[in-house]
Amino acid sequence: MTARRLSSGGRIDRSKPLYFSWQGRVLSGFVGDTIASALMANNVRVLGRSFKYHRARGIYGAWVEEPNAIVDVVLGGAHEPNGRATTLSLYDGMAVTGLNAQPSVDFDAYSAIDLFHPLLPSGFYYKTFFPNWHRFEPRIREMAGLGTVRPLANTEAFETRTIACDVLVAGGGPAGLAAALTAAEAGASVILADDRFGFGGSLLWGDEAIDGQPGAVWAAAAVARLAGLGVQLLPSTTVFGAYDHNTFALSERRATAAAGWGGERIWTVRAREAVLAAGAFERPLVFPHNDRPGVMSASAALQYLRQYAVLPGQNIVVVTNNDSAYGVAAALQLAGALVTLTDVRPTAPAVARIAEAAGVAVHLGSVVLNTAGRNGVVCADIGAADATSLRAVQRRVPADVVAVSGGWSPAVHLHSQAGGKLRWDAEQVAFLPLAARPHQHLAGSITGAESLAACLASGHAAGSAAATALGLTATVAPPHADAAQPAAPAQAYWRVPVTSARQWLDLQNDVTVKDVALAARENYASVEHLKRYTTLGMATDQGKTSNVNGLALLAEFTGRDIAQVGTTTFRPPFVPVTLGAIAGMKHGALYAPWRRLPAHSEHVAAGADIREYGGWWRPACYPRAGETAAQAIQREAAAARQSVGLFDGSSLGKIVVEGQDAAAFLNLLFYNELANLKPGKLRYVLLLRETGVVYDDGVVARIAPDRYLLSPSSSHTAGVLALLEAWHQTEYPHLKVAFHDTTGAWATFAVSGPNAREVLAPLTKIDLSAEALPHMAFASGRILGVAGRIARVSFTGERSYEVSVPSGYGASLWTALREAGAAFGITPYGIETLSVLRAEKGYILIGTDTDGMTLPDDLGMSGPLRAKKVDFVGKRSLLTPDALRPDRRQFVGLLPLDPTQVPHVGAHAIEFRDGKRRSRGWITSACHSPALDRSIALGMIERGRELAQQGAEVELFHLGKIMKAKVTSPVFVDPAGEKLHG
Amino acid sequence: MQLIPCPWCGPRNEPEFSYGGEPAVRPIPAESVSDATWSDYLHFRANPKGRARELWCHSAGCGQWFIMERDTATHAIFATLKPGAAA
Numbered sequence A: 001m002t003a004r005r006l007s008s009g010g011r012i013d014r015s016k017p018l019y020f021s022w023q024g025r026v027l028s029g030f031v032g033d034t035i036a037s038a039l040m041a042n043n044v045r046v047l048g049r050s051f052k053y054h055r056a057r058g059i060y061g062a063w064v065e066e067p068n069a070i071v072d073v074v075l076g077g078a079h080e081p082n083g084r085a086t087t088l089s090l091y092d093g094m095a096v097t098g099l100n101a102q103p104s105v106d107f108d109a110y111s112a113i114d115l116f117h118p119l120l121p122s123g124f125y126y127k128t129f130f131p132n133w134h135r136f137e138p139r140i141r142e143m144a145g146l147g148t149v150r151p152l153a154n155t156e157a158f159e160t161r162t163i164a165c166d167v168l169v170a171g172g173g174p175a176g177l178a179a180a181l182t183a184a185e186a187g188a189s190v191i192l193a194d195d196r197f198g199f200g201g202s203l204l205w206g207d208e209a210i211d212g213q214p215g216a217v218w219a220a221a222a223v224a225r226l227a228g229l230g231v232q233l234l235p236s237t238t239v240f241g242a243y244d245h246n247t248f249a250l251s252e253r254r255a256t257a258a259a260g261w262g263g264e265r266i267w268t269v270r271a272r273e274a275v276l277a278a279g280a281f282e283r284p285l286v287f288p289h290n291d292r293p294g295v296m297s298a299s300a301a302l303q304y305l306r307q308y309a310v311l312p313g314q315n316i317v318v319v320t321n322n323d324s325a326y327g328v329a330a331a332l333q334l335a336g337a338l339v340t341l342t343d344v345r346p347t348a349p350a351v352a353r354i355a356e357a358a359g360v361a362v363h364l365g366s367v368v369l370n371t372a373g374r375n376g377v378v379c380a381d382i383g384a385a386d387a388t389s390l391r392a393v394q395r396r397v398p399a400d401v402v403a404v405s406g407g408w409s410p411a412v413h414l415h416s417q418a419g420g421k422l423r424w425d426a427e428q429v430a431f432l433p434l435a436a437r438p439h440q441h442l443a444g445s446i447t448g449a450e451s452l453a454a455c456l457a458s459g460h461a462a463g464s465a466a467a468t469a470l471g472l473t474a475t476v477a478p479p480h481a482d483a484a485q486p487a488a489p490a491q492a493y494w495r496v497p498v499t500s501a502r503q504w505l506d507l508q509n510d511v512t513v514k515d516v517a518l519a520a521r522e523n524y525a526s527v528e529h530l531k532r533y534t535t536l537g538m539a540t541d542q543g544k545t546s547n548v549n550g551l552a553l554l555a556e557f558t559g560r561d562i563a564q565v566g567t568t569t570f571r572p573p574f575v576p577v578t579l580g581a582i583a584g585m586k587h588g589a590l591y592a593p594w595r596r597l598p599a600h601s602e603h604v605a606a607g608a609d610i611r612e613y614g615g616w617w618r619p620a621c622y623p624r625a626g627e628t629a630a631q632a633i634q635r636e637a638a639a640a641r642q643s644v645g646l647f648d649g650s651s652l653g654k655i656v657v658e659g660q661d662a663a664a665f666l667n668l669l670f671y672n673e674l675a676n677l678k679p680g681k682l683r684y685v686l687l688l689r690e691t692g693v694v695y696d697d698g699v700v701a702r703i704a705p706d707r708y709l710l711s712p713s714s715s716h717t718a719g720v721l722a723l724l725e726a727w728h729q730t731e732y733p734h735l736k737v738a739f740h741d742t743t744g745a746w747a748t749f750a751v752s753g754p755n756a757r758e759v760l761a762p763l764t765k766i767d768l769s770a771e772a773l774p775h776m777a778f779a780s781g782r783i784l785g786v787a788g789r790i791a792r793v794s795f796t797g798e799r800s801y802e803v804s805v806p807s808g809y810g811a812s813l814w815t816a817l818r819e820a821g822a823a824f825g826i827t828p829y830g831i832e833t834l835s836v837l838r839a840e841k842g843y844i845l846i847g848t849d850t851d852g853m854t855l856p857d858d859l860g861m862s863g864p865l866r867a868k869k870v871d872f873v874g875k876r877s878l879l880t881p882d883a884l885r886p887d888r889r890q891f892v893g894l895l896p897l898d899p900t901q902v903p904h905v906g907a908h909a910i911e912f913r914d915g916k917r918r919s920r921g922w923i924t925s926a927c928h929s930p931a932l933d934r935s936i937a938l939g940m941i942e943r944g945r946e947l948a949q950q951g952a953e954v955e956l957f958h959l960g961k962i963m964k965a966k967v968t969s970p971v972f973v974d975p976a977g978e979k980l981h982g
Numbered sequence B: 001m002q003l004i005p006c007p008w009c010g011p012r013n014e015p016e017f018s019y020g021g022e023p024a025v026r027p028i029p030a031e032s033v034s035d036a037t038w039s040d041y042l043h044f045r046a047n048p049k050g051r052a053r054e055l056w057c058h059s060a061g062c063g064q065w066f067i068m069e070r071d072t073a074t075h076a077i078f079a080t081l082k083p084g085a086a087a
């Protein structure tokens, strides 16, 4: 006879049975159960194996503090790989399995590891397997691992929400309810969040009354009143993070239409005032062999009894150092168990009468010295609290449950995350906040309140303070609870003083008292070092039950006070949060806004291989049936050289700069002279950082004396606009100039190739002759009857016209150009093809051929520095010794001696100096050139221009292989520019 | 997530803003300053722990640059000022 479901009581619906599987075996539970309560009701004792020693582990807690009962849950399309069985509602059809055991938790092939525990102290794996940890790690991880992630599960079930409120109350127990009522009645907009399924906290399993009603009844009435006041009630919602300026992150678990189960919504809440009322965790009381299934938190035992009507055992031993376990012992005894209570304190507290009246056998000054049982506790040895030997047994009692209470640790996590300091309170045997953070108010256990009356009073005070801070007046009286029995102080009792047996601190990570002693001996005296060396508190439960015990023992072993040892840093999240939930709906097609070209549909219809480039979805190339992308690129490039090609350049930036000081301003910003640019003309320009490094290149058109149009690279348009604004606002605010980005307003197509003029001429009356419209000039006029602009500018080296019309006409102009060019075999080409065409011509691509060290002279553009008098951005940096060094890397072309070999981008040109191999620079672009029918490359090579003049060869090194190449001018095609200007 | 009072738009969430560093006075005429002075201007900042005066831009809002005085350790914000306003 062990755990069993009682025939009455609990918050379960016995009329609604649920069926689920555990390790493939079908079991039943009820609506209202958690997975853990249903497993306990079915008397399942072993739920998993510990990480390190593979010892059998059962349910320890009843909520988020649970260190052992981590399970894999599948329901429909949803999957929870590391679920805490104690917090997950039971659903019909759930398939639940244990973790960290091969082949199953009941028979674990790795459990023999436990026999070798004397050989496995803290740091064993690192000490033994270092420096070849990477070889052993996969196997060790498999033995110690958690669940397996299925990346595509649940993606439909996640969303995020951002909201602001006057008061956020974190925690819906008695203190949180009192605070929310007070603030809401005063007129504040309130959000109340509690991680449990309903509000009330400990009132749901306690015996006490408020305002003359049972606690749970009062809680239900309070929730109804809050709803009436318009309070946003968020049950099943954990406030898991506190951030700057009272921002809080909340995780709401929810059933969704899409997923049925496994949904999660992340709330970002900005609260003007916040009330922290998250309650407290019961600490374990540590004794030898305290990890066996059946050893559990005393308050958890009470919750299983009252919430789920599960009596966890028949013969129960309660171990305590404080008053709170006496009521638990009485409740378990009255529910039908045979209960023995041991209290390490020598004198009986007032509450002992309650337990004794219920029939509990109370042993003072006593503790459990040991437990026995293979897959769970079967008996417990009781001895004096100061016993130093396992043999000092006073009585051995049968026990299937040992319910432990080592005192209470308030949940100070949110306070600490927000930057709040803690103090050690020796009387309360707990860390408590030193003072609340600005705009935060503390309520309940976190204030040191132990009685219900004190919790309610602190909640009311916190709600009043929040209201006052908002300029409101609290009017409601505090809820009343009868004063509790006078409490006897808890005793700081951290473990049984026996050294010959293992006593567990962290059940999930298998950290024992001996491990902390070892860490102290090895001088890991800082609590942060202790944590990382022993892994204490590093498991999925983040040490909710183990941290305070661990650092109390570190204090003992290093001869310090607990206050001196301090705590580890509390960081979000308070509980594990699903990564997919943080992403919310930002994945796949919704990850970022799509920027499509005006003729996107036409590109798709033409078979374009569409890819993302700097936020824009653009054709890479247009492969025909049976053609690879590489083949398509070669074909398209050849067609543009031989006849005519058509390119969608609509994503190129179009920033209008206008104002009476536009010329003066641009001259201060750009490397090139722009004041003398004549209206109707274009100029290729560089924009530098103040460090002299090339930030972007582009073409500037002067539309009118006070109006310019900049065309930065597609991916730099936003950056260039931001840079113009920054310089104007912060350095040159007296100049009258304004900017606006018109990129999305225009469709721009480049018609490029020897037949470009012939294709375009029938569509416009604009004179396209070389005399009327020479290279680097533009003209405005009508194209197909639509007002637009034609610019003579080329990124291919061929005669090119960039035709711009309002973007709404883009698709029809694209179609018209294709029809007009049909007789010439006009060929659409994509951005990858353009990259080949421009490489043949030696035109740089910013960010490809340049990097964070490239100066204009490195690219062969030194004219403006010599000629331009204005103190333009970056100019001074071009005059430093480093900028003027003769051995800088310079932009050159490279022709591999073997024309069939294309060098790898990133391959280094190497030489030997003083017997050592060193780099002389590297390849930045390389391809097969269809125009030359051979391989070509561009690169940045030390003294490159000198080498090109000499026709020198360099050795290119890549992955151990050497390729020889001749250094040349970067212009491989039409160096005289006859095609370009013709 | 900080709540930053834009001098034009009022309090807005931190992701709408971008950080522009400590304001540095551009030495002019640049050509006549020493390499060391120029290097200081480019690279060296006080980077205080505590009270600091910084440039911020409401980049995803009104697009305006402003001065913010804040505590780099506690993230307390003391003031935001339009350019040219007295500190």
Ligand SMILES: [Zn+2]
Pocket: B006, B007, B008, B009, B010, B058, B061, B062, B063, B064
């Ligand atoms: Zn603004």
